Amino acid sequence: MTQISNPLLRVDNLTMMYGDRVGCKDVSFELRPGEVLGIVGESGSGKSTLLRSISAQQEPTKGTVQYNTRIDGVCDVYQMSEAQRRLLMRTDWAFVHQNPRDGLRMNVSAGANIGERLMAIGDRHYGNIRSNADAWLGKVEIASERIDDLPSTFSGGMQQRLQIARNLVTSPRLVFMDEPTGGLDVSVQARLLDLLRGLVHDLNLAVIIVTHDLAVARLLSHRLMVMQQGKVIEHGLTDQVLDDPQHPYTQLLVSSILQN
Amino acid sequence: MLHAQNVAKSFTLHTQGSVTIPVFQGVDFTLSGGECIALTGESGSGKSTFMRMLYANYTCSDGSIRVFHDGDWLDITTASPHSILEVRKRTMGYVSQFLRVIPRVPTLEIVAEPLVALGAARDHAMDKARDLLTRLRIPERLWQLSPLTFSGGEQQRVNIARGFIADYPIMLLDEPTASLDAQNRATVLALIEEAKGRGAAIAGIFHDHETRDAVCTGSFDVTSFKVGAND
Numbered sequence: 001m002t003q004i005s006n007p008l009l010r011v012d013n014l015t016m017m018y019g020d021r022v023g024c025k026d027v028s029f030e031l032r033p034g035e036v037l038g039i040v041g042e043s044g045s046g047k048s049t050l051l052r053s054i055s056a057q058q059e060p061t062k063g064t065v066q067y068n069t070r071i072d073g074v075c076d077v078y079q080m081s082e083a084q085r086r087l088l089m090r091t092d093w094a095f096v097h098q099n100p101r102d103g104l105r106m107n108v109s110a111g112a113n114i115g116e117r118l119m120a121i122g123d124r125h126y127g128n129i130r131s132n133a134d135a136w137l138g139k140v141e142i143a144s145e146r147i148d149d150l151p152s153t154f155s156g157g158m159q160q161r162l163q164i165a166r167n168l169v170t171s172p173r174l175v176f177m178d179e180p181t182g183g184l185d186v187s188v189q190a191r192l193l194d195l196l197r198g199l200v201h202d203l204n205l206a207v208i209i210v211t212h213d214l215a216v217a218r219l220l221s222h223r224l225m226v227m228q229q230g231k232v233i234e235h236g237l238t239d240q241v242l243d244d245p246q247h248p249y250t251q252l253l254v255s256s257i258l259q260n
Numbered sequence: 261m262l263h264a265q266n267v268a269k270s271f272t273l274h275t276q277g278s279v280t281i282p283v284f285q286g287v288d289f290t291l292s293g294g295e296c297i298a299l300t301g302e303s304g305s306g307k308s309t310f311m312r313m314l315y316a317n318y319t320c321s322d323g324s325i326r327v328f329h330d331g332d333w334l335d336i337t338t339a340s341p342h343s344i345l346e347v348r349k350r351t352m353g354y355v356s357q358f359l360r361v362i363p364r365v366p367t368l369e370i371v372a373e374p375l376v377a378l379g380a381a382r383d384h385a386m387d388k389a390r391d392l393l394t395r396l397r398i399p400e401r402l403w404q405l406s407p408l409t410f411s412g413g414e415q416q417r418v419n420i421a422r423g424f425i426a427d428y429p430i431m432l433l434d435e436p437t438a439s440l441d442a443q444n445r446a447t448v449l450a451l452i453e454e455a456k457g458r459g460a461a462i463a464g465i466f467h468d469h470e471t472r473d474a475v476c477t478g479s480f481d482v483t484s485f486k487v488g489a490n491d
Contacts, residue, residue, distance in 0.1 A: 032342065190363035197362060219362055223341045237316065237341040244318040248274030255275055 007068065008033050008174060008206050009054070014063035016046075016053050022230040023049035027063070029225065029235070033173060034204040038221030038238060040211060040253070046230035047210040048178055054208065055095060055176045056085055067174070090120050094167035098179035100159035104151045104166065110137065111147040113166045121170055136165040140195060157188035161195065168199065177209040181216055193219055214257060218242055226250045261430050261461035262314065263333075264289040267323035269309060270487075282487035283309055287323070289480060291430065296452060296462040298472045301482035307465045310482055311432050314463065315354045316344045327351060327430065349377055352430040355423035357438065359407060359415045367393070367410075367418055368403045374426040385425070392421035395447050413439045424451050431455060433464035437471050449474050 007030035016023035024046035031037055039047045052058040054065055056077045065077040070092060077085065089095075097103040104113055114133035115123075123129055134144055140161035142154075151159050160180065167175065180196065181189040197220060200207055211217050217224055217238065224241045226234040226249065234247045245251045268285035272278060283306045291297060299307045312318040314325060316336040326333045329351045336344055348354070353374070361370050368389050375385040393403060396417040402410065407418040416439055423431070433452070437445045452475045455462060463480075466472045472479070 035342070187363075194362045194364045218360070222345060237344055239317050240319060240341075243312070244271075246272075246319070248278075251274050 010066040012064045014060050016049050017061040024230045031206050036207040036221045038209050038217035038224045040217050041227035045227040051210050091170050092172050094172040094175045096177040096180050098182040100163040103163040106152050109148045114169050117170050136169050140165045174206045261328045262291040263326045265324050268321045270321050284485040287485045291461045293459040293461050295477040296475050298476040298479040299465050300479050305483045307482050353423050353428035354432045355436050356434050359419050366404045367407045371421045431462045435465050
């Protein structure tokens with residue numbers, strides 16, 4: 001019984017086939033503004049396929065993705081014009097990749113990485129762009145003096161924070177994250193989690209986060225979807241799914257966590 | 261404030277040969293404003309399980325749990341995740357035995373958070389958090405540190421401060437005085453009395469008789485609903 005008013009995103013019967021192989025199958029859900037949805041499951045369970053299909057990066061075999069745009073209201077993401085979709089992807093949406101190198105331009109400075117998204121939406125005043133970029137470096141805890149340095153001189157954790165700044169500078173309402181804490185060591189992960197949780201709350205971001213780390217899912221997400229072999233096998237309140245899992249696979253997943 | 265009707269719970273362990281473990285069935289439980297009911301029963305009888313069901317942390321196998329929320333009754337066994345999160349934000353607080361927080365976040369922020377989430381002014385929430393931490397004898401030098409580095413008793417008190425800051429109409433307390441010394445136990449008892457005084461409906465699990473006798477207005481024995489208890 002879900003009764004959700006004004007969803008930001010609505011996914012219906014999304015199916016992605018690779019020939020005869022199932023990428024993901026019959027996935028449906030809604031997401032509200034400010035809501036964080038975690039998608040968990042083992043490698044190959046279809047999490048990233050699903051994320052790519054929802055975020056207009058890979059057209060699904062079947063099903064629809066509808067998004068409540070700021071200007072035109074509810075639109076089917078795969079029915080809109082290429083120009084419309086590109087605008088959506090670089091303004092109202094953001095995509096945080098597991099590997100910051102996939103989300104950053106490594107051969108331009110940190111400041112330019114942030115400024116580029118602003119210029120893409122029409123900002124032309126150099127002073128404004130630079131001060132905005134500087135403010136965002138501060139929010140993600142990177143020192144101002146690094147603004148002209150190349151991302152390749154940054155540590156992995158800093159690169160990931162820079163990628164987040166680059167993505168959030170256009171004030172998106174929906175952020176897709178694919179294993180954002182994946183390649184980071186534990187202390188850096190904690191810092192990033194704290195940062196993400198603060199930003200999600202302060203900016204009222206809706207987030208779809210793919211992770212195989214159940215602790216990350218517990219700390220960040222309101223709702224959780226568990227995937228196995230391309231299908232959503234359990235979906236509900238995060239702590240209910242993790243503490244009282246009903247499906248055999250979810251029980252296996254939860255009971256496999258190492259205790260420390 | 262809260263009505264549980266004909267509630268049943270069993271766990272099916274799929275990873276262990278699909279054994280089904282029945283916990284209890286046919287539980288009727290009512291909690292009203294101003295009372296503090298002790299959930300009793302021997303260890304393993306399902307007290308904590310029942311409390312987790314009241315908080316919708318565990319699902320129900322059968323029955324309904326209705327909670328008075330925003331002037332209306334809501335059955336949390338069928339409510340959407342979104343509604344349950346709203347109930348937890350505004351109506352029902354839960355002090356568990358475990359502290360689950362992101363490392364690095366200062367204790368003061370963690371305690372103030374539920375009140376900030378309710379829309380209270382940040383200054384007011386911080387003042388109240390300081391007040392609670394002081395009453396619970398957490399030294400001020402620790403307030404800016406993450407509680408994950410604290411001792412078990414200190415973490416428990418941070419949990420209590422966080423649980424009591426928002427004046428929830430319904431409160432669930434899972435062994436709030438376990439691992440506390442006499443002085444701190446007295447503070448927790450005072451907090452429970454104050455909550456009762458403002459009309460909160462409280463259900464608690466207390467490991468010692470003195471605590472139970474001091475604050476509880478009644479008790480509810482979970483054991484009698486154990487599957488097979490009346491066979």
